[in-house]
Structure formats: structure tokens, C-alpha cells
Amino acid sequence: MKIPINASIFHDYDIRGIYPKEINEDTFFTLGRAVAAYLQVPEIAVGFDARLSSLSLFKALTQGIRKQGVDVINLGQISTEIHYFASGFYKFPANIIISASHNPPEYNGMKIVKKGVVPLHGEYGLPEIKKLALEQNFYTSHRQGKIRKIDILDQWIKHALSFIDIKKLRPLKVVIDAGNGMAGISWKKILGVVPCKIIPLYFKPDGCFPHHLPDPLNEENIKDLQAKILLEKADLGFAMDGDADRFFVLDDTGKFVSGTVTSAILSLWLLKKYGPSVILYNAVCGRIVPETIKKFGGTPIRVRVGHSFIKEYMKKNNALFAGEHSGHFYFRENFYGDSSLIAGLLFLEFLSNERKSLSEIVAKIDKYPQSGEINFKTNDAKTIISAIKKKFSNAEKIDEIDGLSVFYNDYWFNLRPSKTEPLLRLNLEADTKEILRDKIKMLEGELFELGAVKNHK
Known part of the structure; x- marks a missing residue:
């Protein structure tokens, strides 16, 4: 008997819906079979975020994968940035992260990448998986796939720290709001390793998101961070979304720094560190980004919005870095994956090299007024x-x-x-x-x- 699948859960960049109305354990079991049937690989690595339904959906998804005779590597509770790292560093044939990013608590879903951190999306892979999931004409495997667990968090932290020179960091005071999402597990490991004074807000993963939704683009969700920056007289603040692949900065006055300005700052710092390089920026980023890239000896290339396309263009152009107005920042040495932790560490290194406050630096860079979306x-x-x-x-x-x-x-x-x-x-x-x-x-x-x-x- 066919399991009913809601076709609307298939989106351009992921599979996502409301639990249990649009997606449930039966859906994920069927998707597990469909993904395994499409990918035709011997093993698939799977991780999951802190949402209340994630563990249950993980069990169902991995049962479906194993039913097709494919082995599962259990990555445990991780963020999307760690999911991308795991794909590139361990060279798994395929990776899945169960997450719904910054969506409200009732949502869940998954993102899939093939070997080399190649994402499946609406123009590649996801339509075929959708067809297999709806038709459900799966072959019967004569073996049940095995499952094994590995812990990759320490290796990830070692990798992220390799992007900076810890000795060059000043004892900056930084407030970090993880929003009870997945960013807290990584930043908790950074506490005490860097000389900066990190003031944690909502580091414990909690799928109920009791303090605010992990979506920093909504002004309501950064009020606690703004207040803490002012109370602690901090040098700056960081905010991340639920699955820790987007990164946002607030200056020493509690003012939000746009993704355009953050892209410009990270571009100039990386060009200072690595020399002339190609840097990508998306079509919504402001003029200050290409102007800054050129000023510091880089070659700017304007590309369309979306991680699938950006990663593809980065590989084609051997780009050092790519910035999006939406807070996604991609790094060549991170297997072209986006990461809030690496962006945050580099930002701390940049500010440690300056003798002005962040608000003074931003005032000089942020010279073109923008409407926002x-x-x-x-x-x-x-x-x-x-x-x-x-x-x-x-x-x-x-x-x-x-x-x-x-x-x-x-x-x-x-x-x-x-x-x-x-x-x-x-x-x-x-x-x-x-x-x-x-x-x-x-x-x-x-x-x-x-x-x-x-x-x-």
C-alpha cells in the first residue's frame, strides 16, 4: 500500500513542511527509500538538529535508507555547517541533515548533498527523488543496511580554528546569541580556546525555541542580544539562525550590520590574509561589496542568489569566498560550504586587527542607503x-x-x-x-x- 506523500514539501533547495500535518515518520521512511534508490551509493551520513520531531524523523529516515540495503553513518545532533564539513572532510558518498533552519518549531525537513558537498536542488536531484517517493516502486534489497555512529564535533572545531591565528586575537567582548538553535554546540567548544570574552545567550539547543525564533532577520528576535551588548558594553554581538549556516553581526551600539557590509568586511580581511583572489557576491548585495573587493586587489563576480548556484560558481572560478546579503558566507577552504562559526572567527580576527570600534568602521563602509527586502x-x-x-x-x-x-x-x-x-x-x-x-x-x-x-x- 502506498504511503501518502504531500508533493508541496519539495522546494527549490530542500524538502520541508509542517510536522505532522505535511511530513511525518511515514513520509521520512519513504523519502529514505527514495533517496537511497536515487543516489545508488553504499552508505549515507545522516545528522539532525534540535527540533522536537528531528530524532523521530531521523529514525524513520534511516530505517528507509537501510531497507534499501544502504548503510547509515549516524552523525548525531549537528548543525548544517557541520553537515557540509562532514561531507567534504570525510568524503562520504552522500549526506543528509534533518532541519528546517529558521522556520517555526512545527516545521522540519532535510537538505541533501552528494560527495564533494554538491547540493541536490530543484533543478538537480530533488525532482527525481520526488518522483520516486510519489511512485514508490522500490526494489527489494536482500540485505538490511547497517548503522554506525561517529563523533565529528572536535574535528570540526579544529578545522574552523585553522582559519585564524588565535595569537592575534585581542580580548574583545562579544555577545553570541545562538537562539537555542545548533550554533551553541560549536561556540561552546570555542569558550576558553580564544582570548575573547564570549558572553553566551541561549546556547542550549531547544526545539521549542523558548526565548525567540532563531531568525535574526526579524527585529523582534535580536532584542535580547541588543540589550545584552549595551548592558555588557560589548565590542560586538553575533546572531545565528536555527541550523547555524547564517551569520549576523551587531555593532557596539547594538545596531544591526547588513549582510552587504558584513560581506564587504569579510572580503577585505580575506584579501589581506590571502592576497588577490576571486570573490563572489550575490545579485542583491550592495555596490560597496564589489568596490571593496577591487580596492583590496580582488576580482568580484556577481552571481544569482542561492547556495546551490554559488557553490557551483565558486568551484568554476576557484573563488576564495562568497557573500550573500542574507547572511550566508561561503569559504573555499571549507569545501565551498557556508559557515557561521568560520565567519564569526574571521570577524573577530578582523576586529582584533583594528583600533577603531566596529560602529566607526561600519559608518565608513556603509555609505549607500539600502531599502532592505x-x-x-x-x-x-x-x-x-x-x-x-x-x-x-x-x-x-x-x-x-x-x-x-x-x-x-x-x-x-x-x-x-x-x-x-x-x-x-x-x-x-x-x-x-x-x-x-x-x-x-x-x-x-x-x-x-x-x-x-x-x-x-
């Missing part, structure tokens, strides 16, 4: 983007690397469809706050005329 509801994104392209055909430059990017002398904007929701995402940057305000008003008017509705979520 403005979302609009629509079921006709393609038509609207086409109309906007025609409307702004007199622009100095237009590209379609990711959605539509339109460039003028004193401002530019990017308009792209969401991969997961019926939304258009608008990002603007201008030379002054006044120009930014005027252009936001103008573009909102154009989008409203075309039937888009502002999404206030």
Missing part, C-alpha cells in the same frame, strides 16, 4: 517583471542574472520572484536617503499599478 504578493511575477523591464528600458544597465536588476547613475534596484512563495522581492540602493525614499515610492507605485500588493508580514 520589500515583498509584494502576486500570482503573476513573470508578467510584472517583464512590464517593469520595459518601463525602465532607458536605464544605464539592465541584467537578468537573478530576476531583474536595473542600474542608474544614482540608484539601482533588483526585482526577483521568491522561489517558495507567490511574492516579488524588491531591493533598492541609492546614493542618498532622499533618493532612496523617492525611488521606493516610485517603484511601489509602479508595482501597485501592475496589480502587486504589499506584503506586510
Whole structure:
């Protein structure tokens, strides 16, 4: 008898849904069989995060994998950044992490990578797994796969610390909010190893997320961190999302530092450390990123948003580093994987090398006002983007690397469809706050005329 599978759980970059309404143990058992049938490898490494349903889903998934005669390597409770590291360092044939990143507690899902940290996504691998899971015409294996457990945390910490010179760190005071997600397990191991005074917030993994959701892009979720920075008179603060693959910085005044500025800072520091290199940045990052890369002897390459594409472009161009506006930071020497821990350690090394406060440094770098992401509801994104392209055909430059990017002398904007929701995402940057305000008003008017509705979520 076929197990019902909700087709909507298959997304562009992962498999994800609400537990137990959209995904459950039967779903994961079937997905285990489907993944094993598609990959055709002798063993698959599997880890899971702290969500309340993760252990149960891990058991079901690994039963499905083993039913197909494939062995399982149990990585235990880990973060997504450790999942990527394990794939690259141990050269496993395939890796799965059970997680739903920064989504609310009722969600869960999985990300899959093949050997070499090659991610499966909506254009490669996931459609085939979806087909196998829905059809369920699995072969019957004559052997049950075995399962063995390995502990990789210490090896991961050793690897992450290799990116910095500990002796060059100053005793900076840094507040770190792990949001009861998976970042706490790594940073806990760093306590006492580096000379910085680390003030921990919510390091213990807890799938209920009792203090706030592990999504630092929501202002409500960084209030505790802001207050602690000011109370402790800290030099800076770090925040991570639930599965620890995104990294966010707050300065000594508690002000949020954008992903664009963080990308620029990490780029300049890595270029100082390693010399002229190729560095990638996504299509939503501001102008200060390529300007900084060029200033410090690097070669900037603009690419589309999304970890699957960025890792592919990094390998093609032998890129040292890649930064995304959304807080994903990728490192060549980390098997092209993104990591909040490595980004955080490098940021501490950078600030240790400076004699100014972080707020002073940011004020100098953050010279172009940005809108942040403005979302609009629509079921006709393609038509609207086409109309906007025609409307702004007199622009100095237009590209379609990711959605539509339109460039003028004193401002530019990017308009792209969401991969997961019926939304258009608008990002603007201008030379002054006044120009930014005027252009936001103008573009909102154009989008409203075309039937888009502002999404206030």
C-alpha cells in the first residue's frame, strides 16, 4: 500500500513542511527509500538538529535508507555547517541533515548533498527523488543496511580554528546569541580556546525555541542580544539562525550590520590574509561589496542568489569566498560550504586587527542607503517583471542574472520572484536617503499599478 506523500514539501533547495500535518515518520521512511534508490551509493551520513520531531524523523529516515540495503553513518545532533564539513572532510558518498533552519518549531525537513558537498536542488536531484517517493516502486534489497555512529564535533572545531591565528586575537567582548538553535554546540567548544570574552545567550539547543525564533532577520528576535551588548558594553554581538549556516553581526551600539557590509568586511580581511583572489557576491548585495573587493586587489563576480548556484560558481572560478546579503558566507577552504562559526572567527580576527570600534568602521563602509527586502504578493511575477523591464528600458544597465536588476547613475534596484512563495522581492540602493525614499515610492507605485500588493508580514 502506498504511503501518502504531500508533493508541496519539495522546494527549490530542500524538502520541508509542517510536522505532522505535511511530513511525518511515514513520509521520512519513504523519502529514505527514495533517496537511497536515487543516489545508488553504499552508505549515507545522516545528522539532525534540535527540533522536537528531528530524532523521530531521523529514525524513520534511516530505517528507509537501510531497507534499501544502504548503510547509515549516524552523525548525531549537528548543525548544517557541520553537515557540509562532514561531507567534504570525510568524503562520504552522500549526506543528509534533518532541519528546517529558521522556520517555526512545527516545521522540519532535510537538505541533501552528494560527495564533494554538491547540493541536490530543484533543478538537480530533488525532482527525481520526488518522483520516486510519489511512485514508490522500490526494489527489494536482500540485505538490511547497517548503522554506525561517529563523533565529528572536535574535528570540526579544529578545522574552523585553522582559519585564524588565535595569537592575534585581542580580548574583545562579544555577545553570541545562538537562539537555542545548533550554533551553541560549536561556540561552546570555542569558550576558553580564544582570548575573547564570549558572553553566551541561549546556547542550549531547544526545539521549542523558548526565548525567540532563531531568525535574526526579524527585529523582534535580536532584542535580547541588543540589550545584552549595551548592558555588557560589548565590542560586538553575533546572531545565528536555527541550523547555524547564517551569520549576523551587531555593532557596539547594538545596531544591526547588513549582510552587504558584513560581506564587504569579510572580503577585505580575506584579501589581506590571502592576497588577490576571486570573490563572489550575490545579485542583491550592495555596490560597496564589489568596490571593496577591487580596492583590496580582488576580482568580484556577481552571481544569482542561492547556495546551490554559488557553490557551483565558486568551484568554476576557484573563488576564495562568497557573500550573500542574507547572511550566508561561503569559504573555499571549507569545501565551498557556508559557515557561521568560520565567519564569526574571521570577524573577530578582523576586529582584533583594528583600533577603531566596529560602529566607526561600519559608518565608513556603509555609505549607500539600502531599502532592505520589500515583498509584494502576486500570482503573476513573470508578467510584472517583464512590464517593469520595459518601463525602465532607458536605464544605464539592465541584467537578468537573478530576476531583474536595473542600474542608474544614482540608484539601482533588483526585482526577483521568491522561489517558495507567490511574492516579488524588491531591493533598492541609492546614493542618498532622499533618493532612496523617492525611488521606493516610485517603484511601489509602479508595482501597485501592475496589480502587486504589499506584503506586510
